[in-house]
Amino acid sequence: MILWYGSSQSQLECRTGTVRYTFNTVRRAIPVLFVVFSAIPHLIAVDQSFSRVKVPDSKGKPVNAVLTFSDQKQAVEIRPTKVPGLTIPYSRIYKFSYEYTKRHRVSEGTLATAPLGIGALMMLTKGRSHWLQIDYDDPQNVRKFYVLRMDKHDYLRILEAVKAHTGKDADVLGNANKR
Numbered sequence: 001m002i003l004w005y006g007s008s009q010s011q012l013e014c015r016t017g018t019v020r021y022t023f024n025t026v027r028r029a030i031p032v033l034f035v036v037f038s039a040i041p042h043l044i045a046v047d048q049s050f051s052r053v054k055v056p057d058s059k060g061k062p063v064n065a066v067l068t069f070s071d072q073k074q075a076v077e078i079r080p081t082k083v084p085g086l087t088i089p090y091s092r093i094y095k096f097s098y099e100y101t102k103r104h105r106v107s108e109g110t111l112a113t114a115p116l117g118i119g120a121l122m123m124l125t126k127g128r129s130h131w132l133q134i135d136y137d138d139p140q141n142v143r144k145f146y147v148l149r150m151d152k153h154d155y156l157r158i159l160e161a162v163k164a165h166t167g168k169d170a171d172v173l174g175n176a177n178k179r
Contacts, residue, residue: 047071048161052151055080062149067158069165076134076166078148086146088136095135096162096170098155102128130155132162132170 047070054062055078065080076093079085130150138144150158159170 048165050150050154050158050161052154053078053158054149055083056147057083065148067148069161071165078146088134088146090166092138093134093136093166093168096166096168097133097135097173098159098170099131099133099173100128101131101174128152132158 047068049066049068051064051066053065053067055065057063057080063080063083065078068077068079070077073087073089074091075087075089077085077087130152131147132150132155133145133147135143135145162168162170
């Protein structure tokens with residue numbers, strides 16, 4: 001049945017034409033919506049990486065590293081430059097600890113330049129560091145820990161990522177309220 005309405009023949013519209021147009025639009029949109037909704041779980045499980053992290057090498061010297069929270073592998077990955085990396089599964093981690101430290105900058109370089117005045121000025125200032133300790137069990141069920149130094153621009157985002165990806169809060173050690 002076709003219903004016509006309008007005051008003149010130039011303004012006549014067919015009601016069945018609009019129904020066909022709507023059905024065709026919905027029929028075209030269904031595959032697009034299916035793809036979008038099926039991609040949402042994969043978008044939520046995105047890896048989150050932080051490149052401004054330092055970890056100790058075999059001699060104890062700090063080297064640059066990349067810290068990655070991988071939801072696909074369900075693990076924390078630490079990839080230092082020029083040193084073999086470490087992968088810790090979320091299920092083996094039993095604690096995260098955060099610590100904020102301040103100490104005077106006294107080193108061989110500042111002692112050598114102290115007579116010039118530059119080293120003396122550097123020794124009067126304090127260096128601030130943000131540390132994250134990951135306590136975990138290795139495959140032989142031996143308790144181990146890994147310490148990394150976080151950048152001052154990333155430490156809050158790393159602590160949020162710890163909570164979001166592993167579900168564990170980082171214990172705050174020391175006097176972190178004074179940061």
